[in-house]
Amino acid sequence: MKQYEVTFVVDPVLSVDEVKSTAQTYIDWLQQNGCKLVHVDEMGLRQLAYQINRRSSGFYYCIEFQSENGDFITKFELALQRDERVMRYLTISLDKFGIKYNQDKRDGKIGKKVTKKDKAAPIAAIPTPTPVVEAPPVEVPHVEVPKVEVPTATEVTEEN
Amino acid sequence: MATKDDIKFLSNPNIGQQRKKYCRFKKFGIKHIDYKDGDFLLQFINEQGKLLPRRITGNSLKYQRKVATAVKRARHLGILPYLADLLK
Numbered sequence: 687m688k689q690y691e692v693t694f695v696v697d698p699v700l701s702v703d704e705v706k707s708t709a710q711t712y713i714d715w716l717q718q719n720g721c722k723l724v725h726v727d728e729m730g731l732r733q734l735a736y737q738i739n740r741r742s743s744g745f746y747y748c749i750e751f752q753s754e755n756g757d758f759i760t761k762f763e764l765a766l767q768r769d770e771r772v773m774r775y776l777t778i779s780l781d782k783f784g785i786k787y788n789q790d791k792r793d794g795k796i797g798k799k800v801t802k803k804d805k806a807a808p809i810a811a812i813p814t815p816t817p818v819v820e821a822p823p824v825e826v827p828h829v830e831v832p833k834v835e836v837p838t839a840t841e842v843t844e845e846n
Numbered sequence: 847m848a849t850k851d852d853i854k855f856l857s858n859p860n861i862g863q864q865r866k867k868y869c870r871f872k873k874f875g876i877k878h879i880d881y882k883d884g885d886f887l888l889q890f891i892n893e894q895g896k897l898l899p900r901r902i903t904g905n906s907l908k909y910q911r912k913v914a915t916a917v918k919r920a921r922h923l924g925i926l927p928y929l930a931d932l933l934k
Contacts, residue, residue: 693882693923729882734924744924748882774923776881783877791880 687752689724689785690759694766694775695744698731708771709747715765716751719758724750725792738773750780750788867904871912879912881919884926888934891917895930 694712696705713726729746738744759777766775780788870876880886890898890905890913897917900910920926927933 695924732925735884735921735927735930736924738924746882746923776919776923778919781878787878787880 689780691750692777693748695773698743705745721751721753869906871909879916881916893933895927
């Protein structure tokens with residue numbers, strides 16, 4: 687059993703029902719081909735980082751599924767390629783860490799959100815020291831140049 | 847009277863010290879890098895949307911490769927830009 691993940695972007699011009707039916711056709715397609723669906727993530731309307739087919743947003747879908755063999759994936763991708771409603775698609779096979787990551791993400795707090803916060807906190811801590819380093823040099827010239835005007839320098843720091 | 851707060855260094859004493867770089871993936875045990883998480887990947891690219899080198903991010907080779915793959919996947923799906931201006 688190998689686990690795969692397919693992400694695709696659906697054209698936002700379609701109505702909500704059409705978008706849903708588009709996604710549903712692929713979900714059904716996968717089920718007909720003997721895949722075991724693990725999770726369907728509707729990521730919703732998102733802004734694209736660059737224009738694709740003159741569209742600046744798209745509906746993101748992420749389907750996770752298990753399959754015995756990956757032979758049908760070329761066919762599946764061909765169907766996505768031919769579909770005009772789908773702007774972009776990407777199929778990847780997940781390794782054990784990816785499976786665990788997605789599982790934790792679905793469970794919410796337990797795995798991913800905690801690790802995400804762990805992830806976010808130290809990373810947030812990495813850029814923060816730099817402003818601390820950057821801030822004193824701003825003060826330093828105030829002290830260096832007008833040595834008499836120490837009160838003004840303190841005023842500046844108070845404003846900051 | 848000069849109090850303790852008035853004492854200021856003429857040069858920043860922290861400036862000469864070099865912070866030891868480390869691989870955040872190794873340090874925090876992150877095994878999988880999600881290509882759908884654009885905000886996280888934003889930390890590994892510069893303002894123009896280019897990948898930052900290892901000598902700046904401090905990633906180990908193993909995870910730098912994974913970051914690169916994830917960024918490229920995100921670009922394909924329109925989560926990150928291929929080229930940008932003033933991304934941050």
